[in-house]
Amino acid sequence: MRIFENTNYNLVGSRKRGYILSGILILLSIGAILTRGLEVGIDFRGGMEFVVESDEVLEVTQVRAALTSVLETSPEVKTYSDVGAGGQDALLIRTASEGETTEVQLLIIQGISDVFPDSNPRVIKTDIVGPRFAEDLKRGSFYAVLGSLLVIFLYVMLRFEWRFGLGAVAALFHDVLITLGVFSLLQGIMPFSMQIDQAIIAAFLTIVGYSLNDTVVIFDRIREYTNLFKTEPYKTVVNRSVNTTLSRTFVTSGTTLLVVATLFMFGGEFLRGFSFALIIGIIIGTYSSVFVATPVVVELYHRSGLAKKAGRR
Structure with a gap:
């Protein structure tokens, strides 16, 4: 099923709009976390x-x-x-x-x-x-998220290049921060618990894995087309790569959202916060793989002088 057949959107050319939107969302998220805080579950406070x-x-x-x-x-x-x-x-x-x-x-x-x-x-x-156990859980959860980002950077850097690793980590940090911001903004408003507990940490790690999967698919196509179209400008190659993966990205995200939405509606109170985090994360992760990770790779390609070395514009 292809819903974006033969598209030619200038997504790289629109990356500054993506920067602005992401910047606004990040500032709102940081502001919400600093002013409203996060409702911490019993797992992390005892x-x-x-x-x-x-x-x-x-x-x-x-x-x-x-x-x-x-x-x-x-x-x-x-x-x-x-x-x-x-x-x-x-x-x-x-x-x-x-x-x-x-x-x-x-x-x-x-x-x-x-x-x-x-x-x-x-x-x-x-x-x-207990308080001591809660502190251990809090520390362990922080290290789990931080460690996953570090391992992902190393994995993407080894599989592709260092700039792809930075692009992937930037997108994942973007996804987790905005999801946290949504939880901070909506806590006390939504008719279900939005506490940050072990289940939500598991949701964040799931979001990281899902967003990375989308991002790696695009990166793999960029690498393939970079070798295939050696005389074309790099931005043109990246645009073609993103456009040819749009159908796969949106179909996969759409079907996953349907499953998670079903879990949200019928999974009961215990799974509502977890599934809500996944819904937000999948939406933000799909956006960031196109408008955060990929533009970062393009910017680093030109700023590092690789474009001149390869004879590309």
Whole structure:
């Protein structure tokens, strides 16, 4: 299936527009992260997390006030949908309270029962992460993302050239940063959890791999056409390379988006943040493989003097 048959878009000539758009998105992302921050999951900050189910709808503000009194600390309380056998609403309660898990559970049940006597609250899920373990997870996740970028740079540099490696890493950094910015901007607005936890880190690594796959396909075509059309200007060769891979890029991205969108809609609350990150990452990754990675390669080709050595313009 080819949806972009015999196209001849001047994508390299439009790269400055891509720079402007990417620059705006990056600045918005950095601004959002610095001002709004990121909602960090219990995996990375430590504490206790409980999902509480009940026989009636519980008001979040009333539950928060009641639990603040019994726990002697202000917990985070949110509606948590699509859980339990009956699919009824539940509450997600996060607290940094120290003590025995069973003791904290009893205090939560007591606090909710005092305000809603007929609700029959019950804890159906519990997560506990110690502060030291949370710090280790945070450090390990950072090194995982950083290490993947370094390995990818070395891989692309060895398979192609150093400028291709820089182009690939620039695109991947662009993708992860903008996805983080979207999470920062939309946290508290979207009707599902947008916490940065281990699942989201896994989503980021998946985004890195997916975006790299798109980018390598284009790079491979550029290398092939560079050797095939030796007398043509480099920008013309790159344009032809990108145009001949557009169909493959968009068909692959479109079909993958359909699968991830299905996961987002029907995967339940636990997978919603993960699948949302993938949706954003696939869209941004498809864009960056054409308008970030490839233009960086073109710029470096001319700035490094390779164009003059090869007799190209």
